[in-house]
Amino acid sequence: MTIVVGYVPKPEGRAALRAAVEEADLRDQPLYVLNTSRGDAYVDPTFAPAEDLAEVRRILEESGVPFELEQRVGGRDGADEVVAAADRLGASLIVIGLRRRTATGKLIFGSAAQRILLDASCQVLAVKAGEADGPG
Template sequence: MTDSGTTSGAASTLVVGYSAKPEGRAALARAIRIARTNDAKVVVVHTSADDEVTDVQDLMESTGLQFDIHQAPDVLDPAEELIKVSESSPDALIVIGLRRRSPVGKLLLGSNAQRVLLDASCPVLAVKAEATAPS
């Protein structure tokens, strides 16, 4: 990863774990920035309600990027779906968001984030949640 937030071996597909929480929005914002730089496709894997998906659809259409939106069939196991979707592209990069935690909470990652980091066969970019909306 370079200082500008782009990958050195540019991925052609960015698989984003999205929820309407700050960490999901941060992951999507970073994936959009990387996709613009690398002319990559964005695949949004979400567990959100239908009205939230409409907002994501509108946002992605406004970017001019190539994208797909994929509903995770099992909202209790989004990590599995992220890994599965990433395996369909030989040069995928998974982008996930992490929420800020207390000092005690820092001892453990969220179970979904930990599973993606440990089990994905492709690179994973973990983005800290910020107070900014996707651009």
């Protein structure tokens, strides 16, 4: 089995990565880290730049946890990509980061985290960012 983490270059993404590494080590399972962009905008704050991915790779290599790191452009949105990857890999767990949103914000824009929680066929661990995860 595998643990899937949806990574974004924000504090909630760093928190998800940290928690996923801990879970992968605890469960003795490999980690699949996915960063996506639909590619339909010139600037996508969820798409990790090369230097950020290099830092993620360094963290993963230092952890000693077996991993695969993938960055996808085009296709479905991030929530759909994470759920599809978990299904494809037969994941035991999906790890996602949460950010605080107002009730109005959730109503108007929806929530990728909510869609993952509802659509995933495996357990989902949702974590909040802390001070160690840095500024957004």
